[in-house]
Amino acid sequence: xxxxxxxxxxxxxxxxxxxxxxxxxxxxxxxxxxxxxxxxxxxxxxxxxxxxxxxxxxxxxxxxxxxxxxxxxxxxxxxxxxxxxxxxxxxxxxxxxxxxxxxxxxxxxxxxxxxxxxxxxxxxxxxxxxxxxxxxxxxxxxxxxxxxxxxxxxxxxxxxxxxxxxxxxxxxxxxxxxxxxxxxxxxxxxxxxxxxxxxxxxxxxxxxxxxxxxxxxxxxxxxxxxxxxxxxxxxxxxxxxxxxxxxxxxxxxxxxxxxxxxxxxxxxxxxxxxxxxxxxxxxxxxxxxxxxxxxxxxxxxxxxxxxxxxxxxxxxxxxxxxxxxxxxxxxxxxxxxxxxxxxxxxxxxxxxxxxxxxxxxxxxxxxxxxxxxxxxxxxxxxxxxxxxxxxxxxxxxxxxxxxxxxxxxxxxxxxxxxxxxxxxxxxxxxxxxxxxxxxxxxxxxxxxxxxxxxxxxxxxx
Amino acid sequence: xxxxxxxxxxxxxxxxxxxxxxxxxxxxxxxxxxxxxxxxxxxxxxxxxxxxxxxxxxxxxxxxxxxxxxxxxxxxxxxxxxxxxxxxxxxxxxxxxxxxxxxxxxxxxxxxxxxxxxxxxxxxxxxxxxxxxxxxxxxxxxxxxxxxxxxxxxxxxxxxxxxxxxxxxxxxxxxxxxxxxxxxxxxxxxxxxxxxxxxxxxxxxxxxxxxxxxxxxxxxxxxxxxxxxxxxxxxxxxxxxxxxxxxxxxxxxxxxxxxxxxxxxxxxxxxxxxxxxxxxxxxxxxxxxxxxxxxxxxxxxxxxxxxxxxxxxxxxxxxxxxxxxxxxxxxxxxxxxxxxxxxxxxxxxxxxxxxxxxxxxxxxxxxxxxxxxxxxxxxxxxxxxxxxxxxxxxxxxxxxxxxxxxxxxxxxxxxxxxxxxxxxxxxxxxxxxxxxxxxxxxxxxxx
Numbered sequence: 044x045x046x047x048x049x050x051x052x053x054x055x056x057x058x059x060x061x062x063x064x065x066x067x068x069x070x071x072x073x074x075x076x077x078x079x080x081x082x083x084x085x086x087x088x089x090x091x092x093x094x095x096x097x098x099x100x101x102x103x104x105x106x107x108x109x110x111x112x113x114x115x116x117x118x119x120x121x122x123x124x125x126x127x128x129x130x131x132x133x134x135x136x137x138x139x140x141x142x143x144x145x146x147x148x149x150x151x152x153x154x155x156x157x158x159x160x161x162x163x164x165x166x167x168x169x170x171x172x173x174x175x176x177x178x179x180x181x182x183x184x185x186x187x188x189x190x191x192x193x194x195x196x197x198x199x200x201x202x203x204x205x206x207x208x209x210x211x212x213x214x215x216x217x218x219x220x221x222x223x224x225x226x227x228x229x230x231x232x233x234x235x236x237x238x239x240x241x242x243x244x245x246x247x248x249x250x251x252x253x254x255x256x257x258x259x260x261x262x263x264x265x266x267x268x269x270x271x272x273x274x275x276x277x278x279x280x281x282x283x284x285x286x287x288x289x290x291x292x293x294x295x296x297x298x299x300x301x302x303x304x305x306x307x308x309x310x311x312x313x314x315x316x317x318x319x320x321x322x323x324x325x326x327x328x329x330x331x332x333x334x335x336x337x338x339x340x341x342x343x344x345x346x347x348x349x350x351x352x353x354x355x356x357x358x359x360x361x362x363x364x365x366x367x368x369x370x371x372x373x374x375x376x377x378x379x380x381x382x383x384x385x386x387x388x389x390x391x392x393x394x395x396x397x398x399x400x401x402x403x404x405x406x407x408x409x410x411x412x413x414x415x416x417x418x419x420x421x422x423x424x425x426x427x428x429x430x431x432x433x434x435x436x437x438x439x440x441x442x443x444x445x446x447x448x449x450x451x452x453x454x455x456x457x458x459x460x461x462x463x464x465x466x467x468x469x470x471x472x473x474x475x476x477x478x479x480x481x482x483x484x485x486x487x488x489x490x491x492x493x494x495x496x497x498x499x500x501x502x503x504x
Numbered sequence: 505x506x507x508x509x510x511x512x513x514x515x516x517x518x519x520x521x522x523x524x525x526x527x528x529x530x531x532x533x534x535x536x537x538x539x540x541x542x543x544x545x546x547x548x549x550x551x552x553x554x555x556x557x558x559x560x561x562x563x564x565x566x567x568x569x570x571x572x573x574x575x576x577x578x579x580x581x582x583x584x585x586x587x588x589x590x591x592x593x594x595x596x597x598x599x600x601x602x603x604x605x606x607x608x609x610x611x612x613x614x615x616x617x618x619x620x621x622x623x624x625x626x627x628x629x630x631x632x633x634x635x636x637x638x639x640x641x642x643x644x645x646x647x648x649x650x651x652x653x654x655x656x657x658x659x660x661x662x663x664x665x666x667x668x669x670x671x672x673x674x675x676x677x678x679x680x681x682x683x684x685x686x687x688x689x690x691x692x693x694x695x696x697x698x699x700x701x702x703x704x705x706x707x708x709x710x711x712x713x714x715x716x717x718x719x720x721x722x723x724x725x726x727x728x729x730x731x732x733x734x735x736x737x738x739x740x741x742x743x744x745x746x747x748x749x750x751x752x753x754x755x756x757x758x759x760x761x762x763x764x765x766x767x768x769x770x771x772x773x774x775x776x777x778x779x780x781x782x783x784x785x786x787x788x789x790x791x792x793x794x795x796x797x798x799x800x801x802x803x804x805x806x807x808x809x810x811x812x813x814x815x816x817x818x819x820x821x822x823x824x825x826x827x828x829x830x831x832x833x834x835x836x837x838x839x840x841x842x843x844x845x846x847x848x849x850x851x852x853x854x855x856x857x858x859x860x861x862x863x864x865x866x867x868x869x870x871x872x873x874x875x876x877x878x879x880x881x882x883x884x885x886x887x888x889x890x891x892x893x894x895x896x897x898x899x900x901x902x903x904x905x906x907x908x909x910x911x912x913x914x915x916x917x918x919x920x921x922x923x924x925x926x927x928x929x930x931x932x933x934x935x936x937x938x939x940x941x942x943x944x945x946x947x948x949x950x951x
Contacts, residue, residue: 081759083595085565087588090839091580092571094552103541107548111572121550127623128547159591182760218761218884225763225884266889268912268949269729299540301648301683303690381546416879418891422648422683422692425908427891429879448889449880451910451949497726499880499889499910501947 044069044205047139049115050197054137057099057122058199061132064100064363065122066198068336069113070378075154076188079166087159096378097121100360101129109379139203148327150209152238154189161238162187165246169215172247176254179261181225182218185250189238196338206333210483211240212472215253221261226446228256229431233472233483234327256413256432259444266433266448266500272408273450273496274401274436278469279413281486284319285389285475286417287426287454292346293372293384294361296421303424303455307352313458315350316394323371323387328485329472330388337373337382344370347458358384376480386475388485394464398490401463408436409445409498416473424454427499449499457493465490506553506573508660509670515557518582519664523561523589525582526600526663528796529573530554530838534655535623539630540647547627556838559585560600564592567841597824600665601797604828608793608800609784613673615701618654625702626652629678633707637680637695640715643722645685647714648692653677654702667798674700675789677933678710684718691724691907693717693872698789698933717872721893724905727950733868733923734911734946735861735897738930738938740871741851745779745936748915749846751883752781752806754815754825756844763886763915764812772812773919778852779807781816781832787931788848796833796842804830806849818844849936854925858940861924868897869906869948886915892948909950918943 050067057065075089094111095118106128110121169185189211197203212233219226230253232244275283288304296302304312313319323341325331332341337359345353357365358373361384374385402410415429433445470487508529515527531553538545554571555578566589570577592598634650654676662668679696695713697706736744756762764772783792783801792801797819806814817825818833821844834845862870875891882888889912896903913921926940 077591083593084591085593085595086567086841087591088567088569088841089584089588090569090571091577092554094571102543104544105546107546107550109548109550109552111552111554124549128544159588163591220760224886225760227882227884260885266912268910268947270951299648300646301692379550379552381548416876418875418879420692420875423690423907425875425891427876427880427910429876429889447880447882447885447887448912449876449891449910451876451891451908453908497908497910497949497951499891499912499949501889501912501914503729503947 044071044193044195045113047141047203050139050203051137053118053122054197054199056119057097057126058137059134060126060129062099062101062126062129064199066098067095068378069095069195070192072190072192073155074188074190076186077162077166078186079170080184081182082170084163084166092377094378095121097125098381099125099129101132104128105381107381137199138201139197140201141203146333148235148331150237153209154191154211154237157238165213165241169246169250173215173217173250173254176251177258179219179221179258180217180254181220183215185215188212194336196334198338202338204334204338208235208332209237210235211237213246213249215250217254217257219257219261223261226257226260228253230256231472233329235329235331236327259432260446263444263446265502266445267498267502268500270495270497272405272492272494274405274408274410274490274492275488276412277398277465277467277490278471278487280411281390281471281488282414282417282473283428284391284488285386285484285486286419287457288319289321289386289389290419291421291424291454292355294355294357295384297355298361301422304352308354310352311350312352312455313347313350314461316461316464317347317350317458318345318392319347320345320392321356321386321389325388325485328388328470329483330386330485335371335373336375337369339369339371339373341387342371356384356386358382374482376482380480383478385477385482386484388470390470390487391489391491393466393468393489396463396465398465398467401465401490401492402436402441403439405436405439405492410434410436410441419454426454427451450496451499452496457496460494461491462494463492508658511555511573512660512662515555515578515582516662516664518579523559523586524600524664526558526661528556528659528661528838530657530659532655532657535626535653537626537630537652539634539650542631544627547623554838555581556840557581557585558600558841559589560598561586561589563594563596563598564589565598566592569839597820599819599823600663601667601799601819601829602665603667604799606800606802606831611786611791611793613700613791615674617701617703618674618676619656621702629707633678633680633711636707636711637682637714640711641719643684643686643719644682644715646683648681648683650680661798663798669794669798671793676702676705678705678707680710680714682714682718684722686722689722691718691721720895721905721907724893724907726908727896727906727948729949731945731947733865733942733944735865735868735870736941737870737872738928738940739932740874741941742932742934742936742938743874743877745849746934747877747881747883749849749935752816752846753844754817755821757815758821758824761884763884767812770812771810773807773810774922775810776854776925777807777810777919777922779849780805781846781849783847785848789931789933790847790935792847795831796835799829799831802831816844816846818842846935850929851925851939853927853929853939855927856924858926858928861926861940861942862897862902863900864924865897865942866899870895870897870902871911888913888915888918909948912947912949921945
């Protein structure tokens with residue numbers, strides 16, 4: 044996107060006042076979205092964002108500036124602003140060496156080559172499919188989105204590398220109306236692929252799943268209140284491990300002693316059944332990429348192995364301080380943001396139990412067929428999650444559907460409380476928020492039983 | 505530097521005879537300082553700008569944006585929005601705002617003092633905040649971050665239907681997040697102060713708030729499940745109002761996506777509840793002269809003495825409902841088209857202090873913070889279940905701290921079981937003011 048001699052000069056400018064490290068991150072992102080609501084294709088939107096973020100690191104201090112002006116003058120001005128934090132050192136010249144990163148995934152149909160009419164047609168099909176599930180479906184909203192994000196990362200260590208990241212998604216949400224009021228259901232399909240997403244996933248199936256979820260809840264009763272065994276259906280609850288443990292294993296939290304996992308590498312922190320992995324190389328999953336936003340290749344990192352904490356996740360700054368290499372977890376929302384330690388695709392690997400047997404061997408509890416979003420306090424490990432689709436387990440059988448409620452628990456307690464893991468591993472897409480920055484992530488798990496979690500319903504247990 | 509009013513005028517001058525065009529341009533300059541361990545962890549400053557364009561062509565609407573003010577990009581973005589319009593379903597209610605004669609409030613939202621403040625002073629404030637939090641209590645084990653941030657935002661909007669408006673505002677904040685420890689117990693708490701200019705920031709208030717919130721939960725345990733009265737701290741009340749706000753959108757009502765649909769002129773809450781959205785109140789964090797379609801913002805009474813009196817509308821939803829816009833269009837920035845939203849929700853305060861309210865509760869919980877709003881609260885069904893931390897109330901006095909519990913009810917039931925509205929109105933960041941609010945018969949799930 045930018046000539047390497049310009050990159051050299053911009054990095055030189057960034058280090059003019061001193062500084063140990065300088066980095067140029069250039070991004071050109073095109074997005075297109077289409078939304079259908081209330082039976083109408085309401086809006087098509089498209090946009091373009093181009094710009095560069097420049098950071099200069101001196102000791103423990105980072106200076107950062109960004110600009111939408113990609114001319115040499117604009118970049119050098121931003122470099123000068125970022126350099127303002129570094130004082131008294133000597134400048135140095137920089138020469139970068141272009142290198143080619145491995146593609147993690149081949150895209151066969153780039154979104155800009157697809158006619159807008161085809162994107163609109165997907166939404167219409169989704170709307171019809173959802174409504175055909177029954178007259179109780181009173182409202183359908185469907186959203187299509189794609190993005191193509193080309194990035195270039197160069198730094199004063201001589202790195203110059205780029206990536207071309209394509210993502211496509213479809214989400215459908217439905218409202219069902221019954222005697223007891225309104226209920227909602229949501230389903231989404233999202234991968235780091237082009238329009239060929241719809242060769243793998245049918246828009247109608249996504250829509251019918253959203254409708255089914257809303258309809259099921261029309262008959263739902265209030266969730267119980269209190270501590271119960273919870274069984275998470277495979278592929279629908281990985282977000283719990285992302286929140287409850289993943290965030291606490293990010294090296295920035297570790298460095299600031301704001302994680303319950305600080306100083307615990309080598310210790311048994313989970314049930315020996317648990318092996319937790321963060322893997323940015325995972326085919327077309329939503330959190331995958333060839334290089335992270337600091338130019339490091341994506342990696343597969345085992346975080347917890349058979350219950351033992353093996354390592355944390357690292358970005359450039361935290362790794363540099365510890366004298367090791369980044370684990371490919373330096374990510375940022377856009378060129379306007381500083382990178383930090385972020386997850387990619389985080390998952391729990393398969394166990395050996397049969398998933399049906401796990402339910403059958405649970406006398407009473409809650410079966411969660413779909414978790415919603417969650418949140419964690421890394422310093423205490425306390426987390427919450429919404430249950431978007433859940434049922435009572437009575438006498439080893441899944442029985443009545445439950446209304447929406449949160450689960451609350453503590454990450455380390457939950458990891459230790461896992462007493463059964465199935466063999467039906469599956470992944471799902473999500474969006475992770477941290478310090479106000481959102482990035483796409485994947486989450487996955489097989490069917491898992493946790494011996495006790497607090498269910499935040501209103502019905503007395 | 506490009507004048508934003510010129511930019512939007514140039515864009516709409518490109519409109520064809522058979523279309524209406526609206527252009528919204530915004531420019532933000534911001535600074536963010538984060539300190540850790542007595543040193544600057546990061547200092548960033550930048551300016552960004554862009555334009556969002558809506559085209560309405562024969563009852564169809566299209567939108568496009570660009571993060572640039574370059575002439576070539578402006579021509580592209582208009583062409584792209586026009587192309588997008590061709591694929592929308594025709595809708596007779598689609599249309600841009602037209603001037604409605606409501607006069608804009610005279611609000612002082614721009615303070616030159618912010619732009620004049622040197623970066624050194626911003627860094628010094630963040631460092632001083634960190635120091636005060638650290639020394640605020642011997643049990644403060646770590647200050648995870650202390651921050652100073654500010655933003656100056658200018659925006660201009662113009663349309664071929666006669667809209668022409670420009671706004672600008674400044675904002676700054678100080679915030680700190682503290683970790684307290686005692687023995688093996690760890691608790692966290694955050695504090696902040698916000699203002700339109702640095703002189704309005706209160707370092708001591710931000711520091712004390714972070715220290716108190718982190719330390720007062722030390723020793724917290726999981727309470728037993730029960731049904732009790734919850735007393736929401738003002739910060740928690742703003743969260744509740746934020747959730748309710750989406751159900752007050754006339755668009756959500758029209759689309760059958762609001763728990764208040766079909767409830768207009770009915771009793772929806774306790775008679776002590778009167779709720780307004782008034783962006784013309786200069787104390788409001790979300791105060792604004794014009795809405796996102798360029799109409800003057802105005803005061804709207806939504807609930808009066810417990811009765812639902814009004815929904816909020818932008819131009820589209822107003823036309824569809826057979827009424828007018830209430831000046832309630834909002835947008836996330838130049839990257840998105842407008843929608844309906846609240847800016848400055850506030851309950852009319854009662855007469856009791858927080859202490860009085862606590863004294864009136866036999867068995868309850870003072871809720872200091874809640875989590876899981878987006879996952880556990882559904883503004884369509886009304887189901888409400890959130891994680892909570894706070895202090896139990898027993899016989900009218902604060903007792904032991906609790907954590908890792910949930911509180912649950914439905915929004916409908918909570919509004920009707922409000923037992924006290926505090927006098928302690930406080931404008932907080934976000935779209936709502938806070939005050940102490942006591943709600944009866946809430947389910948607490950714990951051990």
